[in-house]
Amino acid sequence: MFPEYRDLISRLKIQDDHFARIFHRHNELDQQIKNLEAGVVASNGTEIEELKKEKLQLKDSLYAILRKAASA
Incomplete structure (x- = not known):
C-alpha cells in the first residue's frame, strides 16, 4: 500500500499514534477479509462488504495523512 510513501509510513508509524492505530486496523481488516x-472463517457476503467499506475509509484516511505529512 502506497509504495511511494514507504519511508514516510515507517516514520509515521513510530511518531504518530493516530496514524499507527489506523494503519494497524487497516492491516487487521485486510487479514480478516482474506480469511x-x-x-x-464462515461469513456472509454482507459482512465482507462492510469490512471492505471500513478498510477503504481507513485507506482514504491514511492517504490524506500521508499527503499532508509529505507536503509539510
Whole structure:
C-alpha cells in the first residue's frame, strides 16, 4: 500500500499514534477479509462488504495523512 510513501509510513508509524492505530486496523481488516474470502472463517457476503467499506475509509484516511505529512 502506497509504495511511494514507504519511508514516510515507517516514520509515521513510530511518531504518530493516530496514524499507527489506523494503519494497524487497516492491516487487521485486510487479514480478516482474506480469511473470510478464503473460507477460513464462515461469513456472509454482507459482512465482507462492510469490512471492505471500513478498510477503504481507513485507506482514504491514511492517504490524506500521508499527503499532508509529505507536503509539510
